[in-house]
Amino acid sequence: MVKVIRTVxxxxxxxxxxFEGKSVGLVPTMGNLHEGHLSLLERSVSENDISIITIFVNPKQFGPNEDFDKYPRxxxxxxxxxxxxFSENILVFAPKDNSEIYPEGFDTTIQVGALTKILCGANRPGHFDGVTTVVYQLFSxxxxxxxxxxxxxxxxxxVIEKMTTDLHLPIKITMMPISRDxxxxxxxxxxxxxxxxxxETALLLxxxxxxxxxxxKEETWVNSMIKINEVLESRIADKNWDYLEILDASNLKPVNENxxxxxxxxxxxxxxxxxxDNRKVEIKYA
Incomplete structure (x- = not known):
């Protein structure tokens, strides 16, 4: 059974x-669900007594020229x-309006530091502040x-893992593999x-x-650099790329001997x- 809840x-x-004594799994989404979202919910159902999927198009994570108004609802x-x-009981929390998440007078921002200044953070100022603020609210x-x-x-x-660690939030974060067409x-x-x-153009990514x-996968990190740099230089010349980088998967810092x-x-x-998009790859440095 699916129960839809619209208010806090x-x-x-x-x-x-x-909820008393029950494990609760949360799948935060902005709706317009696809198989990727449903795979997250499936994992939650398998591991928790109660599963909640939230559907909320969060205004705080959209920039002034982004697609908030046309984002599919x-x-x-x-x-x-x-x-x-699903045949299991699923709770859908779909706030009826923004005030359910951000009540009148709401004036708090949850901000993570260095991790939010690179990659998407560099191209979308304030985006991750909106993400961490809404996710903190949904966790709470x-x-x-x-x-x-x-x-x-x-x-x-x-970024969410960092927020959870720094603020000692009592919640386990699970990252699920990318769902692809x-x-x-x-x-x-x-x-x-x-x-x-x-x-067809998008498949270049x-x-x-x-x-x-x-x-x-064929060579060590050190020996692969010439070939990889050729690929990076040929792609980044195309102005359609915001970024294309290779970073340490554990912390999004530059790759090093460790x-x-x-x-x-x-x-x-x-x-x-x-x-x-992204892919994780195990490497041998040298």
Missing amino acids: LELKQYQSEF TLEQDVLKIEDK LSKATNAYFGQKDYQQVK QDGLARSSRNQYLSASDR PRTLVEIESIL TTEVVLVGAFRVGSTRLI
Whole structure:
């Protein structure tokens, strides 16, 4: 059974009746659900007594020229997708308006430092402040013991992990593998903005990451540098790339002799649509 809750008051009433002594899994989303979101919910259902999926298009993480107004809001269809896939009890927390998350007079920002200044943070000022603030609110309101996020938003997950560690929040963060369509494009609600020709252009993003991954698997980090730099230089010459980098997967810092796993991260624009993707690769430094 799927129960939809639209207000914080109703959520608290439900918690007082059913949450005591139970493990609670949380899947924060902005809705317009696809198989990637549902795989997170499936993991939560398998590991917790109660699972909550939140559907809230968070205004604080959108910049002034981004797609907040046109971001797809499909609550009815989302609930049907959950009902079709799950027989277990699922709680959908879909705040009826912004004031449920940010009450009148709300004037608090949760801000993580250095991790939010690179990659997507460099291109989207204030974005991660909006992410951490809403996620903190959802952690607090849901009383979750476990939370599930997709690897596609790798930097976001690392930022949330840092917030959770620094603030001693009593919640376990699980990062799930990227869900991809058959052509290799990472699933995203923004993919629907792409025309057929746009989509073919967008495939340069995952194909570039796979190309770099194959080089790293064949040689040591040191020996692969010439080939990798050739790929990076040829791609970055295209102004559609916001960034294309290889960083230490544990902390998003530059690769060094102690690095054992890297993350290949890219952000690529097709028209007005911005897509991100990544791949993790174990390496031998030298």
